[in-house]
Amino acid sequence: DIQMTQSPASLSASLGETVTIECRASEDIYNGLAWYQQKPGKSPQLLIYNANSLHTGVPSRFSGSGSGTQYSLKINSLQSEDVASYFCQQYYDYRTFGGGTKLELK
């Protein structure tokens, strides 16, 4: 089974700041990676797919990058509505999620 290691587990940032969340796969997942945002009490929502493609309707301040086993999600100019938990998911081999990153405002 492919393991996904996500970091950091929690993150505190100020409005307008740029934040980066990392995800490392236990083997090459060939860009088969998605990022989801989950707000408290809600189901996850797709942000990024295929490592770097922005899902319809997602603000352009969100971006994804990476290849092989290393991937990242960047949020430019942090907004208050971005406070949420973020999860990576590999879909190269079945499905595995990262442990999540809880993003809070400083």
Place this chain on the structure above:
Amino acid sequence: QVQLMESGPGLVQPSETLSLTCTVSGFSLTSYNVHWVRQPPGKGLEWMGVMWSGGSTDYNSALKSRLSISRDTSKNQVFLKMNSLQSEDTTTYYCAREGPGYNLYFDYWGQGVMVTVSS
């Protein structure tokens, strides 16, 4: 529009069997794959298994011995059954649709159903 809705008991006795239903609308179960995912309170997401559009299933190896996924295409429903429930199975259970074609991410999720395992 695409919708998924989970339903089931909010409380299950330890060692009993959990039965959940995912009722979908706006798409056909014979054209899209539907997955089950669970999330303990305040924790991460765990993929449980999938009902493929062709009718076969696959499961998380950690849950495979306890888990069964089935469907009724005439009712647009996917079912999850998991036996020998313990306190660590107290989580929110989601069903999610896989994207069309080779888009293997989850593009739509249900609202989730919270299940507590307790006597």
